[in-house]
Amino acid sequence: MTTTARDRMLLAKDAARTIGLLTDADKRDALRAIADAIEAAATDVVAANRQDLERGRAAGLSEGLQDRLRLDEPRVAALADAVRDVAELPDPVGRILDERTLPNGVALQKVSVPFGVVGSIYEARPNVTVDIAALALRSGNTVVLRGGTAAELTNAALVEAMRGALAQRGLDPEAIQTVDEFGREGARELMSARGIVDVLVPRGSAQLIETVVTQSSVPVIETGAGVVHIVLDATAPLAWARDIVVNAKVQRPSVCNAVETVLVHRDAADRLVSPVVAALQAQGVTVHGDAIVSRLADGVVPATDDDWATEYMSLDLAMRVVDDLDDALDHIRRYSTHHTESIITEDAANAERFLAEVDSAVVMANASTRFTDGGEFGFGAEVGISTQKLHARGPMGLAELTSTKWLARGAGQVRA
């Protein structure tokens, strides 16, 4: 009987040997079986979820978190459909990324291979349990999950269904592991499992990600917060400025690619501030402005220094007038979380300068920051949006869940 989090991780590592060698067709079949099994287990999953919710309510879990946690039959069906979508994506493993023949005839190939074991630490969203497991398996990896304690029974029911589907197809069920029942100790073990777990993907609050990044000796892919900026340059057309800022704030305020701060060029302030603020307010947005913004538009809340560093994730937006593009770039350098920034301008030179100088995962000219998204980029699925520079930056697709390996085929060559 498996008794420790470490035992579970070693089982995942062992299973990675066979999962990593599966064919494209095998992996697709496995995911389709998992999707079917999740649907078949819907009653059990919803029942487990009801227990989690009751426990959560008793413990004073907020309405918002309860909603994230809640699964009903249609939501379970949506989870299964998402797995079927992942099954249809092209296999990221076995791509030949480089090929060269050495002067002595040794043939080299750089090919994409699975990482091996992918770990994930996340909060009480049961959909992550299924998403990460499906993405990991599609890319030939096994997975060790540590979800929030609030979703423990729901996650256990989902994991049981997925493991059952693997076993039914003759695949190693140990490919999907959870360390939820080991609580915080499970998370600690996962963060110190260097040599067993190949990469750790935290998903959740800035605080959770910060904890994992600073405590983990397993390499981490950081999917960070977005203090996202839009710069309205001197030549920004009003229609673009208004439509893009409203879209970037209002369409889905709670996500990391939503804009938080708008910087307006001094020469455009008289022309743009009042109508852009009015358009935002018409959609229910509270604008936190500096002194000039407050003078140019009605109903603006005075901004404090904290506003510039805040990822509101709500219908709030900070707005400041800057002297020029240099001033805007300075502000971004100081406050950006290096996720996404956009400039609205008709000045091509300023657009190119902005694209070159801003040090963020995605830098845009004349487009909504909401486009920073694996689905929008055409990746078919999104593992997360990386705000680090190592390995992956920006929206991550299945390819970012693979590593590489060099293969060398010779005929007895030795080094001179």
Added chain:
Amino acid sequence: MTTTARDRMLLAKDAARTIGLLTDADKRDALRAIADAIEAAATDVVAANRQDLERGRAAGLSEGLQDRLRLDEPRVAALADAVRDVAELPDPVGRILDERTLPNGVALQKVSVPFGVVGSIYEARPNVTVDIAALALRSGNTVVLRGGTAAELTNAALVEAMRGALAQRGLDPEAIQTVDEFGREGARELMSARGIVDVLVPRGSAQLIETVVTQSSVPVIETGAGVVHIVLDATAPLAWARDIVVNAKVQRPSVCNAVETVLVHRDAADRLVSPVVAALQAQGVTVHGDAIVSRLADGVVPATDDDWATEYMSLDLAMRVVDDLDDALDHIRRYSTHHTESIITEDAANAERFLAEVDSAVVMANASTRFTDGGEFGFGAEVGISTQKLHARGPMGLAELTSTKWLARGAGQVRA
């Protein structure tokens, strides 16, 4: 006046803004100026090195370490030439790695960009000071160096020469920083400089690398140890087996791609063990063998379990007879450091199975493990050999010192 390691790192971060935007020609010029400056400073560098060596001798530094530390005029000239070689390499920045136009017309480009600030913690080899600085600058990065205390004066003289060359060309000399004079505290600051230093490359002993990997919150590229295996399959031709094993052990025993353990298929033991051992012994190699090897060849030292896990880095080699390919793969799974392994075989199916199943940075069939090298792979320069799976695996060239950035160019598009 700069007074803390952190101040130095912040200067490097600030300098990264301008260094990252330099043209290819600017970067080449800068490196040529650095090469000239190192040659011009040869007398000062050698004098500083003499002081380091005297201090080292007084402190009981071993002859081997003294040799690594020693710089004379020809060695300084070789350092300068290495910088000139790096200048000639193609610019790794600004490559377009992916391009796609979204259905709404937004044009996306994924381009290679510098990391920003590259940190390196290494031991008393002054050549690393120059190598890492040159490679970092060539790829548009600035650099923070923490070399061994034993080479402190030598490194200071080299850094002074390189910074002088930058200033003379009108470039920001703060692009090259050392935190050597802050001792261990400098190393600690470097490992905790997440958000200032973008990537840390440790170079040196397994112990140094382990310390950095476990203590650093800055993302690390691990350039690890090599317990490298060669498998002599049942069908291994004697000439290939003998030549490759001897080459892989003897040509340069102190490097990470030298073979440490040879696994011989039981069915080939009678045919191969005696001549391969004799060929190794003729080159001065001590063979540590299991019972069968000891029986089949003369002068074999009995191997202990420790031998299988040892990176000798010397004219020692461990040899074991295995039952079959499965047994060999089990042994490798248990003891490999995931650097390089090679199989010698005429059985194409076994070769392909080995290539597919061995989980190492470089996996070979019928070639010497000594080919795992950036120079041999045609990269022109080598930053190190990564034994981790994130970002870079195997020999790293200049491209591995870059990150990526997505650029999006639109005309007012918003997300539907």
